[in-house]
Amino acid sequence: MRSRLLVILPGPLWEIPTTLRKRMERLSERFDGRIVTSLAKPGRYPIGRFELTALRYRRGAFWKPWMHLKYVLYGIRLGLAARWGGERWDLVVAYDPLRSGLIGLLVARLAGARFAPEVNGVYDSYANYLEGGSALVLACKRWLYPRLVGFTLARSDGIKTLFPSQLRRFQRRIRTPVVEHFFDFVDLEPFSDRGEEKVVLFVGFPFRLKGVDLLIEAFKRVAPRHPGWKLKILGWYPDMRDMEEAMGGHPAIFHQPPVLPSEMPAHMGACGIFVLPSRTEAMGRVLLEAMMCSKPRIGSDLEGIPTVIADGVDGLLFRAGDVDDLAARLDRLMGDPVLRKSLGMAGRIRAAAEFTPDRYFRRLFDFYGRVLRQVPAPSPDIRPAVSAQGVLDAA
Numbered sequence: 109m110r111s112r113l114l115v116i117l118p119g120p121l122w123e124i125p126t127t128l129r130k131r132m133e134r135l136s137e138r139f140d141g142r143i144v145t146s147l148a149k150p151g152r153y154p155i156g157r158f159e160l161t162a163l164r165y166r167r168g169a170f171w172k173p174w175m176h177l178k179y180v181l182y183g184i185r186l187g188l189a190a191r192w193g194g195e196r197w198d199l200v201v202a203y204d205p206l207r208s209g210l211i212g213l214l215v216a217r218l219a220g221a222r223f224a225p226e227v228n229g230v231y232d233s234y235a236n237y238l239e240g241g242s243a244l245v246l247a248c249k250r251w252l253y254p255r256l257v258g259f260t261l262a263r264s265d266g267i268k269t270l271f272p273s274q275l276r277r278f279q280r281r282i283r284t285p286v287v288e289h290f291f292d293f294v295d296l297e298p299f300s301d302r303g304e305e306k307v308v309l310f311v312g313f314p315f316r317l318k319g320v321d322l323l324i325e326a327f328k329r330v331a332p333r334h335p336g337w338k339l340k341i342l343g344w345y346p347d348m349r350d351m352e353e354a355m356g357g358h359p360a361i362f363h364q365p366p367v368l369p370s371e372m373p374a375h376m377g378a379c380g381i382f383v384l385p386s387r388t389e390a391m392g393r394v395l396l397e398a399m400m401c402s403k404p405r406i407g408s409d410l411e412g413i414p415t416v417i418a419d420g421v422d423g424l425l426f427r428a429g430d431v432d433d434l435a436a437r438l439d440r441l442m443g444d445p446v447l448r449k450s451l452g453m454a455g456r457i458r459a460a461a462e463f464t465p466d467r468y469f470r471r472l473f474d475f476y477g478r479v480l481r482q483v484p485a486p487s488p489d490i491r492p493a494v495s496a497q498g499v500l501d502a503a
Contacts, residue, residue: 111198111480113139113158114186114215116208119146120165124153127295127369132158134469138476141197144182146175176207183211187218197221199480204228205260206253213260224266224479228292228390230411231257232277235387238316239350254278266479268472270391271412286478290471291416291463294393298370299400301452302377306337308438309379309403311372311394312386313343315350319385319408319429324354324361326385326435331360334442340364342375377401380448381441385426385434389413395423399459402452406437416463422455 113135121128124147132143136156143155147162154160163178189195202212202225209225216223229236237250258281261267266286269275274289275282308327312318320341327339342364345351355361367375376382382398383406391412398405399416405423407413417423424441426433441448 110138110140110157111476112196113141113476114197114200114212114221115141115143115158116183116200116202116212116215117143117145118203118208119163121145121147121162124155124160126298127293128160129155130295130465131293132156132160134465137469138473139199144179144186146179179207179211180214183215184218187215190215190219190221199224199476201476202226205231205257205264209260210256213263216265222265222479223263224268224286224476225260225264226268226292227257227261227274228270230274230388230390233388233411235317238387239314265482266475268475271415274390274412284482286475286482288471288475290475291396291468292391292393293465293468293472294396294463295465296396296400296459296463298373299397300373300377301402301456302374304380304448305378306334307379308337308339308381308383308442309342309375309398310340310383310385311342311375312384313345315345317387318343319387320351321354322385322429322431322434323383324358325431326438327361328356328358329431329435330439330442331358333439337380337442338362340375340379342367372397373401376403379403381406381438383434383438384408384413386410386413387429391416396459396463399455399463402449402456404441404448404451405455406434406441418458421451422458423451 132155136158140157142159142161144161146165148165150162150164152159152161163182165175190197197219199222200212200216202208205225205227212225213223231254237246240246254277258278261278262281262283264284266284267282269287269289270291272289310320310323315321331337337360339361344366351363376397382403384392384395386408389408389411392407395405395407395416399422405417407417407423407425408428409425410428414425417425419425424437426437
């Protein structure tokens with residue numbers, strides 16, 4: 109009998125992206141099940157042997173508490189239906205150990221299923237609490253969120269992280285022997301090199317957590333030495349005041365409104381340099397997309413970023429939070445087309461060898477199987493598929 113899998117994503121999704129469809133179709137090789145998320149247009153959509161159930165998403169602070177409540181109520185409904193024999197769940201997977209994790213834990217307990225959250229953030233980082241509310245709200249979040257994460261992880265049957273030290277603060281509370289560290293699935297097929305414009309590209313949100321202020325200041329310092337280069341900041345910023353103040357009307361810095369996932373390959377494929385200057389980052393999916401586009405990358409030397417950037421081999425790392433060091437790395441790349449090409453080529457070779465769907469799903473199926481059987485993970489395999497020297501030689 110095939111195991112049944114319930115996946116809970118926080119949403120909202122603005123479309124049913126190819127990445128999600130491909131992931132569900134590959135999961136259908138081993139599992140049946142359902143994925144629950146939110147969309148502007150609610151409904152049910154078949155994907156392989158899964159059904160996507162989309163709750164209606166409404167934008168705005170007024171609707172946010174209602175969305176939380178709707179998720180909880182729907183989770184209770186799923187759990188009770190399973191308990192009464194209406195639908196069987198063997199494993200419940202949540203995107204994070206906070207909202208979706210707490211709901212997933214509730215469903216799993218009601219349904220008598222195993223529970224395995226993914227950990228896609230670094231919840232003990234100060235950078236999570238730099239913006240997004242008043243000082244009092246941020247202080248409450250800083251106190252509450254790590255405790256909720258610890259509560260969820262302590263009751264998990266398996267945990268997937270992105271890098272080995274990600275759960276350092278919570279290690280004493282974790283009881284499950286099934287803890288795995290490996291990259292997230294990113295659909296890299298649409299991404300390719302589309303030439304080089306003199307554009308330094310950043311993609312993401314929020315402003316301070318992602319270090320956009322650091323990037324703007326660093327670019328301002330080096331721009332006079334590199335005429336023709338521009339800085340493009342792509343992302344959803346509902347409050348542009350911090351961004352506009354940091355940009356200061358600089359003629360070579362501009363904001364690109366958010367685009368659909370299907371439009372991202374065009375922006376990534378045409379840039380000259382990609383930068384992710386985050387103050388906290390568990391991996392950075394955009395770094396893999398830039399790799400596949402043969403783009404030289406600059407990233408902070410913290411947390412999960414060094415697992416996808418080998419400094420001096422397929423990208424450059426700078427000291428996290430250090431504007432001077434970031435400016436030096438930008439200056440070096442903007443002025444050296446040969447280095448840009450060699451780093452970009454090495455990144456693409458590594459992406460094609462290491463961050464593949466087959467490698468990801470092999471690890472994921474093995475992880476899910478151990479959660480269901482409660483078999484401890486072997487010694488962590490955190491070595492890349494291709495060594496740094498091998499990538500350099502191939503490039």
